[in-house]
Amino acid sequence: MxxxxxxxxxxxxxxxxxxxxxxxxxxxxxxxxxxxxxxxxxxxxxxxxxxxxxxxxxxxxxxxxxxxxxxxxxxxxxxxxxxxxxxxxxxxxxxTEAACLTACMLGGRFGLVTFGSLEMYRELIARYGLAERLVDIIAVNASAPEAVADPDSVGTKVLAAAKALAAEGANAVVLAGAALAGFDNRLQAACPVALLDGMAxxxxxxxxxxxxxxxxxxxxxxxxxxxxxxxxxxxxxxxxxxxxx
Amino acid sequence: MxxxxxxxxxxxxxxxxxxxxxxxxxxxxxxxxxxxxxxxxxxxxxxxxxxxxxxxxxxxxxxxxxxxxxxxxxxxxxxxxxxxxxxxxxxxxxxTEAACLTACMLGGRFGLVTFGSLEMYRELIARYGLAERLVDIIAVNASAPEAVADPDSVGTKVLAAAKALAAEGANAVVLAGAALAGFDNRLQAACPVALLDGMAxxxxxxxxxxxxxxxxxxxxxxxxxxxxxxxxxxxxxxxxxxxxx
Amino acid sequence: MxxxxxxxxxxxxxxxxxxxxxxxxxxxxxxxxxxxxxxxxxxxxxxxxxxxxxxxxxxxxxxxxxxxxxxxxxxxxxxxxxxxxxxxxxxxxxxTEAACLTACMLGGRFGLVTFGSLEMYRELIARYGLAERLVDIIAVNASAPEAVADPDSVGTKVLAAAKALAAEGANAVVLAGAALAGFDNRLQAACPVALLDGMAxxxxxxxxxxxxxxxxxxxxxxxxxxxxxxxxxxxxxxxxxxxxx
Amino acid sequence: MxxxxxxxxxxxxxxxxxxxxxxxxxxxxxxxxxxxxxxxxxxxxxxxxxxxxxxxxxxxxxxxxxxxxxxxxxxxxxxxxxxxxxxxxxxxxxxTEAACLTACMLGGRFGLVTFGSLEMYRELIARYGLAERLVDIIAVNASAPEAVADPDSVGTKVLAAAKALAAEGANAVVLAGAALAGFDNRLQAACPVALLDGMAxxxxxxxxxxxxxxxxxxxxxxxxxxxxxxxxxxxxxxxxxxxxx
Amino acid sequence: MxxxxxxxxxxxxxxxxxxxxxxxxxxxxxxxxxxxxxxxxxxxxxxxxxxxxxxxxxxxxxxxxxxxxxxxxxxxxxxxxxxxxxxxxxxxxxxTEAACLTACMLGGRFGLVTFGSLEMYRELIARYGLAERLVDIIAVNASAPEAVADPDSVGTKVLAAAKALAAEGANAVVLAGAALAGFDNRLQAACPVALLDGMAxxxxxxxxxxxxxxxxxxxxxxxxxxxxxxxxxxxxxxxxxxxxx
Amino acid sequence: MxxxxxxxxxxxxxxxxxxxxxxxxxxxxxxxxxxxxxxxxxxxxxxxxxxxxxxxxxxxxxxxxxxxxxxxxxxxxxxxxxxxxxxxxxxxxxxTEAACLTACMLGGRFGLVTFGSLEMYRELIARYGLAERLVDIIAVNASAPEAVADPDSVGTKVLAAAKALAAEGANAVVLAGAALAGFDNRLQAACPVALLDGMAxxxxxxxxxxxxxxxxxxxxxxxxxxxxxxxxxxxxxxxxxxxxx
The missing domain is CATH 3.40.50.12500 (Rossmann fold)
Structure with a gap:
């Protein structure tokens, strides 16, 4: 295809x-x-x-x-x-829709980590009718260029956000934003719940x-x-x- | 201004x-x-x-x-x-937002009458967080050209829809769609609840x-x-x- | 009129x-x-x-x-x-209804600051069907007499609350309570989002x-x-x- | 006591x-x-x-x-x-609260039958946070004096409403209104789900x-x-x- | 009976x-x-x-x-x-249903304290259609054996959780879990809102x-x-x- | 695999x-x-x-x-x-979860047709947090043995239900129940929206x-x-x- x-x-x-x-x-x-x-x-x-x-x-x-x-x-x-x-x-x-629906199939609720505007993602998930499945959204204090330049440091922040969401009840965490591509592989081993990449x-x-x-x-x-x-x-x-x- | x-x-x-x-x-x-x-x-x-x-x-x-x-x-x-x-x-x-918020200030719930796609209006009102205030939406079986050509006949349909929404509990009815402009004045006297025009x-x-x-x-x-x-x-x-x- | x-x-x-x-x-x-x-x-x-x-x-x-x-x-x-x-x-x-509906017309979600009972305002906004538009309510630790006697000190607390609500996603903040009248003018310049006074x-x-x-x-x-x-x-x-x- | x-x-x-x-x-x-x-x-x-x-x-x-x-x-x-x-x-x-909470303890959702204003009861149940448990409200076309004067005829209407609510999914029906007192006993035998009287x-x-x-x-x-x-x-x-x- | x-x-x-x-x-x-x-x-x-x-x-x-x-x-x-x-x-x-419905009859919203999985209780209360009445759930960091062995220490944690929920707006707190039986009597005097035991x-x-x-x-x-x-x-x-x- | x-x-x-x-x-x-x-x-x-x-x-x-x-x-x-x-x-x-999530990916809202208990499916979809995406559920008046014995007659009923859901706004219809397997292929050509089979x-x-x-x-x-x-x-x-x- x-x-x-x-x-x-x-x-x-x-x-x-x-x-x-x-x-x-x-x-x-x-x-x-x-x-x-x-x-x-x-x-x-x-x-x-x-x-x-x-x-x-x-x-x-x-x-x-x-x-x-x-x-x-x-x-x-x-x-x-x-x-x-x-x-x-x-x-x-x-x-992002694909990652959220995949998260649903793991059971329970999910979280979302992004660099960008928290409110635009909150509205997106509400439009999908998935607000009840969402634990919370965390906007990591970092930018796309920083993610490229210093992935270790940004990765540490993303992982902390994902762990915080898991502690709040998330059974999966969606990484939203092109700049977060690949961070699922980088961080998964250290994260207690699945990290979901929208492209995959x-x-x-x-x-x-x-x-x-x-x-x-x-x-x-x-x-x-x-x-x-x-x-x-x-x-x-x-x-x-x-x-x- | x-x-x-x-x-x-x-x-x-x-x-x-x-x-x-x-x-x-x-x-x-x-x-x-x-x-x-x-x-x-x-x-x-x-x-x-x-x-x-x-x-x-x-x-x-x-x-x-x-x-x-x-x-x-x-x-x-x-x-x-x-x-x-x-x-x-x-x-x-x-x-339409203005008409819906005006309807809120009359108290209770409101209905919406349109010619067009019911689902797009339902999504719009949900995005405004006003779904709980909405009784229902009725899409009248008519078109904009018909409204111009035969306003009496189309008005009869719009009035019937507005009355049905009032009977369901609506305390006001929003007329949504450019082709419905002016129908509030035309029909108000025969309608038991306020008809709201978005332009006004x-x-x-x-x-x-x-x-x-x-x-x-x-x-x-x-x-x-x-x-x-x-x-x-x-x-x-x-x-x-x-x-x- | x-x-x-x-x-x-x-x-x-x-x-x-x-x-x-x-x-x-x-x-x-x-x-x-x-x-x-x-x-x-x-x-x-x-x-x-x-x-x-x-x-x-x-x-x-x-x-x-x-x-x-x-x-x-x-x-x-x-x-x-x-x-x-x-x-x-x-x-x-x-x-308060008027301030909340005005907040809706600025887009996004709003917060509310008050001195009084948080729960009574939460119920009020829920009755208006606006719970989805509400980021949060903060009850500032102050009283009406304090607001009159020491508006600078109380203003500092109200501003901090409004900024916290903005950081949580509020695009406007409703000041609820007669004792907060006038604080919108006093604090607006220092606040990143609109402060709304119910009387106005x-x-x-x-x-x-x-x-x-x-x-x-x-x-x-x-x-x-x-x-x-x-x-x-x-x-x-x-x-x-x-x-x- | x-x-x-x-x-x-x-x-x-x-x-x-x-x-x-x-x-x-x-x-x-x-x-x-x-x-x-x-x-x-x-x-x-x-x-x-x-x-x-x-x-x-x-x-x-x-x-x-x-x-x-x-x-x-x-x-x-x-x-x-x-x-x-x-x-x-x-x-x-x-x-009415007592009847609704009792209905909850029977499992599933409940309906409500009244003579009076449907909207006021809808708001009441929404205020109780029980809207998800409510199938629907039916306002029977009858008055309190009619209920006293012709209980058979009014009872027939109430029973029809209760049966309609059961068919929509209600596992119990709350009879709301003083004039409906006693109709639970009168109609229960003919109704497939429990009829709940608020006084009891x-x-x-x-x-x-x-x-x-x-x-x-x-x-x-x-x-x-x-x-x-x-x-x-x-x-x-x-x-x-x-x-x- | x-x-x-x-x-x-x-x-x-x-x-x-x-x-x-x-x-x-x-x-x-x-x-x-x-x-x-x-x-x-x-x-x-x-x-x-x-x-x-x-x-x-x-x-x-x-x-x-x-x-x-x-x-x-x-x-x-x-x-x-x-x-x-x-x-x-x-x-x-x-x-737990009985305790939650009893909490409803005290008015306002309630909280829930447990030792166990927060998510399973959240889902339970959502299934009861009572999510709007729930302030929050706090899972105390303790176990059933600890509750038996050192009730004073565990009681201190439970009381702190109940007070936190009251401060968030709870007008009652449900103690969920067999191991919390009896803690309502032990802690009630020090708690500003009612503690509810499911067995009672x-x-x-x-x-x-x-x-x-x-x-x-x-x-x-x-x-x-x-x-x-x-x-x-x-x-x-x-x-x-x-x-x- | x-x-x-x-x-x-x-x-x-x-x-x-x-x-x-x-x-x-x-x-x-x-x-x-x-x-x-x-x-x-x-x-x-x-x-x-x-x-x-x-x-x-x-x-x-x-x-x-x-x-x-x-x-x-x-x-x-x-x-x-x-x-x-x-x-x-x-x-x-x-x-059924798989079919509902697939329906979500077609956009808009979906309906569900079944032979069985409407309420159990309604609860299931509510548990999935998908109630806002659901137009309605229709329980067709037929049984599994009838579906096997007289698929034409039962198919006519299922198609009518699917069309009714589409007219209410459904952009896809989930066929729920083992006895409905294969009816998607049988009826799809005559249905204006996608029919979804849970097994596929x-x-x-x-x-x-x-x-x-x-x-x-x-x-x-x-x-x-x-x-x-x-x-x-x-x-x-x-x-x-x-x-x-």
Missing amino acids: RLLVANANTTEAITDACAAAARAAAAPGTEIIPATPRFGPAVITTRAENVIAAHALLDLLAEQAGQVDAVLLAVSHDTALDAARQIMPCPVVGM CGVRMAELLVSLRLPRAQAGSYAPPKGRMGLGISPGLAALLRGDT | RLLVANANTTEAITDACAAAARAAAAPGTEIIPATPRFGPAVITTRAENVIAAHALLDLLAEQAGQVDAVLLAVSHDTALDAARQIMPCPVVGM CGVRMAELLVSLRLPRAQAGSYAPPKGRMGLGISPGLAALLRGDT | RLLVANANTTEAITDACAAAARAAAAPGTEIIPATPRFGPAVITTRAENVIAAHALLDLLAEQAGQVDAVLLAVSHDTALDAARQIMPCPVVGM CGVRMAELLVSLRLPRAQAGSYAPPKGRMGLGISPGLAALLRGDT | RLLVANANTTEAITDACAAAARAAAAPGTEIIPATPRFGPAVITTRAENVIAAHALLDLLAEQAGQVDAVLLAVSHDTALDAARQIMPCPVVGM CGVRMAELLVSLRLPRAQAGSYAPPKGRMGLGISPGLAALLRGDT | RLLVANANTTEAITDACAAAARAAAAPGTEIIPATPRFGPAVITTRAENVIAAHALLDLLAEQAGQVDAVLLAVSHDTALDAARQIMPCPVVGM CGVRMAELLVSLRLPRAQAGSYAPPKGRMGLGISPGLAALLRGDT | RLLVANANTTEAITDACAAAARAAAAPGTEIIPATPRFGPAVITTRAENVIAAHALLDLLAEQAGQVDAVLLAVSHDTALDAARQIMPCPVVGM CGVRMAELLVSLRLPRAQAGSYAPPKGRMGLGISPGLAALLRGDT
Whole structure:
């Protein structure tokens, strides 16, 4: 199967890192197709950037509609996930959603560790209807560049956060944010509960959905758009909105 | 005060209608500035259109940042509301949010009538944390063109829906959707509970926020962006993301 | 418009202070009519006092029914709010409700700071269906007399509480309690998020409701009483219960 | 033990009926002390009446403080329950609360049948934190006088409502409202799930609390008032607010 | 009445202690019938043990069906409570459920103190639909043997936990776990809110249910099993599943 | 990988059918190991049977601990899921949980169709913290034998239920119950939203969890039992409780 790993940032280096993580996680036979939007924020950290990136992501996906078997959103905010599901003729998975649902399958409640805005992740998990399964979110005092430059020091902080969440009752901890990729492997041995990486969970969830061969919705708010018109929308996206076949 | 009435669709006729409704509702001294996005869907009815329109709306607002005293989103999906609050140096109000909060001030629970996707409105109200105040949503079997062509017939359906919601316990009914503008006046006399129009409520809420002279957040997820970079973002929006002063 | 600022305590000094705050917040053309109940607690701080004051407040409002355009309950417990809405022929607003709904319009979640019983405010916000929007409540270790005698010292404590709530995720902080009036202006410059005063928000919300000219409910639990009889009820209130016209 | 059966209405006939029901339900050794307020609504059916009755009830209880071992509020709105708990030196039970908690002990979810305002009962159960246990509320189209005049016909409606709630998943049905007293015995044989009468449940719950000899709260919002002053409050109630010993 | 006090552990000493506590709490005329399962864990502390004990408990109850007037589950996990209610022709009460519902009748919210797994109790209270009434759970760092060997030291920890919960807003504290039996009497004088023991509450709740003479459900998920077959089920339990009369 | 498909009923024919369904759904390389408990109900339909089957299932799993790579509970009640996760050294998946989480990944809300007790499934989904994602549950008026004897007629009923759920807002429908196996394929073409079969989803979710190589919890309520003793527990299960290595 062909799995589109769609970054929502315009930073190619993040796309490359995500593609590498996806390849490492994928089953044999899963081809990883990395993609980066034409426009939008370099790195999403705020509400406004997430909105711009959402459009950019749909724009990017539209180019690939019909050419891939599934999509994994390689962005921890799961940017534009619902709209992507509506327009694409294949399954679409969000990396943080995938990690949270995987955490659910381990039983009990989970925690989440991030560098970024705690509130945006809290809202995301509430939108997924998973607030009751969430112990808490801890925003570690560190930045993505620090994570690259000094992974030991940042790892110590992440591990402390994960252990604190486990002590509060978490049976698994989701590491949210591209900069936390790989920290699950680095820290797992020292952590009393499972650490979940969104890229690994997301690749496998995408494979799962493809294997189930579920049909696309024909009614309701996820049914494909039809006859929708607009201005200044890229040709690919405009064609999906019109429902061209 | 100068109130930007920002449509999120690219249909000028809707902007004009909203501006007229806003002018009718505004206090003396409130100048209505209508605006229509440069790009995006003609009329938002689906998830994907709402995402594209969200970008278009931020783009539109960025042009006006600093030149208006408040913004009213003239779109019943309250498109991009949170991100607009983050980037704009003035209050931003969503028309459906404004109607729902007004309904809260009448006491008890409220209902919502729309033509469109019931699920998107249900999610919106859940995101506002107002699910407990919502009796139910009824999607009337009619379309915007029908509402224009045959307002009596459509009004009969809307009134029946509002009465049904009142019988279920609603103490007010929000009419959501541009095509329902004016139906509050048309139907109120026959309805046992208040009918709320988002444009009227929104204009007054915007005036209220301006009068309170509240400061902009300096911390947290609504603090203004600073130093955020990207590609292919319009100059005005890019300047707001960089935090230019 | 004539706005009744109805204290629920029998302490005239509080009524005077609230009236002054209301006048400072009001739009030109809004006349503030202060009122104090004939009976009831000097200052409401407990559950039982709130119950007695609720009756006293209805008694007070009944005298003014038909003579004012709106009512603002000048008591942070929003005492008897729902019943007041039922009997009065004009809009009725609670000061804490108004501040909480204003906070909602800034986006995200809010916190609340008070001197008094934390649990009574938690229950109030839960009754408003706003628990999901509430970060937390902090009861500052201070009393109303201390706030008057040593506002600097008490202000330091209130500011610390507001900052702590902001750090937990609050995008606005409601100051609940008459003794906290004016602390929003005093502390705002040093606080990273908006501080909301119930009197200011309440006056503006009352003006908003008057401007919308919404009808009174004709059905349901907020419809005016009709034919209700009783013993030992003051003439004005008894007339409202009977539905005299 | 001496159990005060406190009506919150001023209709003596209801007090008498409740006292009779309480005597029928009580254990040997439980003496029923009926009481009727000095003032207030003849029969509570609206929000405003409930507020007036709440004061009247505290006034009534204050006269009995120290002379009874427990209080049962003989009013289906559980009027002033929390405040009564705060001021009384003995356990206080609400009849609807008692029936709902008894329903919980049968397992699963329960329904509620009433003649009166559905919304007021919905709010009551939500305040008890029991919304998840509630299947639904059905307001039967009948009145208290009809229930007395034509119990067969009204009973048929009540039974139909109870059966409908059972079919929706209720494992017990609470009959709320003085006018429904006795309908549990009349209809139980024909109903597939238990019908719960608030007076019977309430008397037994009051006996239970007395038998447990639990101490009064010394801290928090249920601690006895101390040093609270006011105007025009009856001597007994004023003494309790001052905390006279 | 004959009250079966059914331990779910196979440790006879716990059964004896529970029976003694039950006798101390019971009304005159209540005969306590202690019982211990034939098989299962010595002491339930984990999820798996609770599952095995659930079967053992049903097995034990089946032997007594028809010979007792009520059942009290003498195990703080309220093991198999719902299934026990389904198969037994008499009321069945769980000791922690009984304490929580008693706490509700004191008003406000409650806390819970235990030695054991915090998460299992959190799930239990959520299943009861009482999460909104729960302030928090504190798992004291102590073990059952320590509680026996050094009750003063363990009591100090339990009291500190109870006081912390009261300071957070709890108006009552449930002591959950057989090893905490008797600590309510030991610590009550020093605690500002009521401490609730599940055995005492449970005995009285069982007596209450018997006194109400409620019928068994004839429909729904608590109706008695009928015609259910299986392998290797003890004769008594098999007879109940078949619905033998 | 070796996947244990563990029936919780003692009916071998159901085990065989589930194993066939699992084989049809499995990836190449997944070996299906069917297993049937030694004791317990023939078919679980009631609360009591579910409790007995839970013990039987743990008993069955204990025999396979260490010999399989994952477990799929082939029972729509996900019997003993949490306890199985605690004792087994490999991932354990419940078929209904798997279908519900798969539904989540399609976006929006889902519905559930079953033959059996609606309330038991409602409780199950609430325990999973997924109540907000659930539109409704419909219990079709049919039985397992009827489904086998007259699949066309039963299929018509199931399809009508699924369509009704889609009309209420469901974007996917979970078919819960062994007797509904295969109806997804039979009815999908006529249904506007995806029909989800627990066996297919469960097999794939088990494969996913194995591929992620997550560690077992070392702390909290899912950590392996250690040193737990009991009476009359089968040797394999007793060894797991002791934590023998």
